[in-house]
Amino acid sequence: MKYLLKGFILFISLSFSGFTFAEAVIPSVNKGDTAWMIVATVLVILMVVPGLALFYGGMVRAKNMLSVLMQVFVIFSMMAILWSIYGYSVAFTEGSPFIGGFSKLFLFGITPDSMAATFSKGVYIPEYIYVAFQLTFAAITPALIIGAFAERVKFSAILIFMFIWFTFAYLPMAHMVWYWTGPDAYTDAAAGSAAGATAGFLFQKGVLDFAGGTVVHINAGIAGLIGCLIVGKRIGYKKEALAPHSVTMTMIGASLLWVGWFGFNVGSNLEANGLSGLVFINTLLASAAATLAWSGAEWIIRGKPSMLGGASGAIAGLVAITPACGWAGPMGSIVLGLVAGIACFVAVTSLKSLLGYDDSLDAFGVHGVGGIIGALGTAVVASPALGGTGVWDYVTNSVGEYSMSTQFISQAWGVGVCIIWSGVVSYIAFKLIDIVIGLRVSEESEREGLDISEHGETAYHM
Amino acid sequence: MKLITAIVKPFKLDDVREALTDIGVSGVTVTEVKGFGRQKGHTELYRGAEYVVDFLPKAKVELAVADQLVSQAIEVITKAANSGKIGDGKIFVTNLEQIVRIRTGETGDDAL
Numbered sequence: 095m096k097y098l099l100k101g102f103i104l105f106i107s108l109s110f111s112g113f114t115f116a117e118a119v120i121p122s123v124n125k126g127d128t129a130w131m132i133v134a135t136v137l138v139i140l141m142v143v144p145g146l147a148l149f150y151g152g153m154v155r156a157k158n159m160l161s162v163l164m165q166v167f168v169i170f171s172m173m174a175i176l177w178s179i180y181g182y183s184v185a186f187t188e189g190s191p192f193i194g195g196f197s198k199l200f201l202f203g204i205t206p207d208s209m210a211a212t213f214s215k216g217v218y219i220p221e222y223i224y225v226a227f228q229l230t231f232a233a234i235t236p237a238l239i240i241g242a243f244a245e246r247v248k249f250s251a252i253l254i255f256m257f258i259w260f261t262f263a264y265l266p267m268a269h270m271v272w273y274w275t276g277p278d279a280y281t282d283a284a285a286g287s288a289a290g291a292t293a294g295f296l297f298q299k300g301v302l303d304f305a306g307g308t309v310v311h312i313n314a315g316i317a318g319l320i321g322c323l324i325v326g327k328r329i330g331y332k333k334e335a336l337a338p339h340s341v342t343m344t345m346i347g348a349s350l351l352w353v354g355w356f357g358f359n360v361g362s363n364l365e366a367n368g369l370s371g372l373v374f375i376n377t378l379l380a381s382a383a384a385t386l387a388w389s390g391a392e393w394i395i396r397g398k399p400s401m402l403g404g405a406s407g408a409i410a411g412l413v414a415i416t417p418a419c420g421w422a423g424p425m426g427s428i429v430l431g432l433v434a435g436i437a438c439f440v441a442v443t444s445l446k447s448l449l450g451y452d453d454s455l456d457a458f459g460v461h462g463v464g465g466i467i468g469a470l471g472t473a474v475v476a477s478p479a480l481g482g483t484g485v486w487d488y489v490t491n492s493v494g495e496y497s498m499s500t501q502f503i504s505q506a507w508g509v510g511v512c513i514i515w516s517g518v519v520s521y522i523a524f525k526l527i528d529i530v531i532g533l534r535v536s537e538e539s540e541r542e543g544l545d546i547s548e549h550g551e552t553a554y555h556m
Numbered sequence: 557m558k559l560i561t562a563i564v565k566p567f568k569l570d571d572v573r574e575a576l577t578d579i580g581v582s583g584v585t586v587t588e589v590k591g592f593g594r595q596k597g598h599t600e601l602y603r604g605a606e607y608v609v610d611f612l613p614k615a616k617v618e619l620a621v622a623d624q625l626v627s628q629a630i631e632v633i634t635k636a637a638n639s640g641k642i643g644d645g646k647i648f649v650t651n652l653e654q655i656v657r658i659r660t661g662e663t664g665d666d667a668l
Binding site for chain 2 (some may be wrong): 130153335336338363396398400403406442444446447456459473538
């Protein structure tokens, strides 16, 4: 009966919309969009467990394999809970330009009928799916950081750091870059500027970040860099063999990340439509180009193309296209991928030893550097003159005037604020934890391996 | 009786076993080992970090033979394990004081 009534009301309102309210937009949820967003959310979960866990796990020594798997596993679970308690509310409700409010603490007020805005007027998705999709982003970002200081930090210290960093770095960044009221409010110029004034600080600055180049990758990369600088090098760095124990595992992990990334980027469109197709092809081409670029650079400079290099290249390309994937054209994406592949290769193989920090699994070298290139490069590849889509103007309902220099300054704002914000929060958090409980395990524990000393088990019995 | 210990390249193991079977050797013991000789190690490169691998994998073949078979066994192992390239391995020959077949208690040449 209830459904009949709902159907009747819908029928009435639809018939009226044809005549009386031709201009009005009726918010509606589409089953195709909903189905796609459920799949996309699952794909992002696939990126974290097992994708990222295996990608990182293969690169450490066998005695630390389980510590990495466990860190990723538990961080993911912890962030999921924190997201539901206060994360979603603080990131995605209206507040100040820097941080949201508390109106949806404990997911208060959300029901199966609640809707979240997409990027098309009148098109919504169920809010629970939006909460879950954004949850996976909030969960993968802290997990990326552990690669920078793998093989030497206490499990307890990592969990406390992630709690602090998630609260004071991830949530404000997500709010600053992504929070807005949705497109429906942009009915005319005055309403548009009123709605714009409630958006996040960097959103108002015009920063383009489709799927998390700043919020996810630069954010995590900088935290990783600060972390490995404060924690210090692994025992035996540059003296003993610290080689990956299984590049095979790393390849499996990288491949799962690659597949899952289509959920990450294409899902960020929040709808299943033509733009989703563009995001998909951009993501695919950029990662393929970066794989070729890294492998090619390695082949020419180091003499042999390695599997680890190929896998690293794919990830570098995926990182770089993440902020740009909704505005670039396919050929622009290839160029962005090529640049990111080579730049990250140089960062990881030369810059790291030049500056002498021990970023164990290159969280900064790949996510930080690739993220910065992607964020700044977005201003270039988004240009309609270079095959990009330009930026949609929701007031005129058409593509607005595009100025590459103006957009580049906006992007630089995003990159700059992210570096400083994440850097300061990370520095304070690491120092605080170091003073209170200590960051590093004892030398004896580090030599024995974190699997035994921190988790009381061994990865391989052979 | 002699104990012949041959260190050979792992991919030559089947050829060595076949050659020894052909001349009537009825059993060998094989161990996967690592070591270095004139071939030295190789370098591995992981994201720009270079590691020298000093010890290379080899197969160690141990067999006990009667005195009259020693020179023939050495000859066929040398021939089968030879690739002409550095790292083909070595053969060590030592005197063997006693052999016992555990199941029957036979000793000496009878236990071979």
